[in-house]
Amino acid sequence: MSQDTPQPNAEPTFSQKIQAAVKQLYQQANTCVAENKLEEAITCYRQVTVLVPSWADAYQKWGNLLVKAGRLEEAIGAYQQAIKLNPEDSWSYNSLGGIFIKLERWEDAVPVCQQAIQLDPNxxxxxxxxxxxxSQQEQWEDAASVYQKASQINSTFFWTYNNWGEALIQLERWSEAVTVYQKAIEIDPNFCWAYNHLGDALRHLKRWSDAVPVYQKAAEINPNFFWTHSNLADTLVYLKRFDQAIPVYQSAIKLNPNSPQTYYKLAKCLQKVKRVDEAIAYFQKVLELKPDFTTAQNKLQELQKKSDDLESKAPQISHNLEPIDWLKYYPKSGDSVSYMMPKPTPHNKTIKPKPGSFLSLHVP
Structure with a gap:
């Protein structure tokens, strides 16, 4: 059934006067809809149902406008009457199912939508x-099958893939979820939740390196979502890229300063890169937020003990040394230090032996 408002084809039993009146009301309703005068358009369709109470199409269009006006309970009655008058109209079933979904009446929505599909399998x-x-009833297997069928009918609608991916994640069918979310992102590359879910699926498959740029893109699209930063940092930790994880955890903390678990993870990263004093400070922050965080207590005590041990083993430098009398190492006044220096022998000078010396003895 077309979503455009059709011009009425009056039944043979209608008088010409009723036919003219119905046609005029349809035209007036179309004009009111174009001018966003919903209440006036609703009145026109209601008048049509009074003139021709057996006309299912008028009830269908009346119900559509009641939905736009937010009058959902009234719309239910209009759609039910349309179905009663024309039980082969798949659009009326689907529209009624849509109302039940808006009202979160999930159990009522299921059989109505199923009837619409039975009437029109495509x-x-x-x-x-x-x-x-x-999905709202957590019937994930059935939901995944339904979304898969929808994607076969129309492969370009983003929300089909996004919702299908969610069902697959709930079923822990990670590889399938990756493929589905990649398709969702291909259709709409600006929806951060699709990147977050894709990153989650990749992490469950231990594809850490693939998950990093996905989370980074999610953070780029929406830098104010805590879990994007937290998941990205966790992934970097798995890759032992602690220096990169530290600023990401810090960004997460700015968005949610009351998460002891995030402070704990940051402290552990700081410990890994030997920034002990900072690690101690963050472990202390963990315990401020959650005093019974036993693991943090143990880590803090361990670090403090190591810090104390290192301090106690450090060489002690005395500041009470006796002054050194450097003057005693220098010649006294009037003395010369030249006596300590070797005397040079002049070149080309004959050494004359002294009489009676060893050198003056004649050797035959």
């Missing part, structure tokens, strides 16, 4: 509504 929107109702 009714794309009915599959999406049914998938949503099933």
């Amino acid at each position: 009714f794309f929107w009915a599959y999406n509504n049914l998938g949503q109702a099933l």
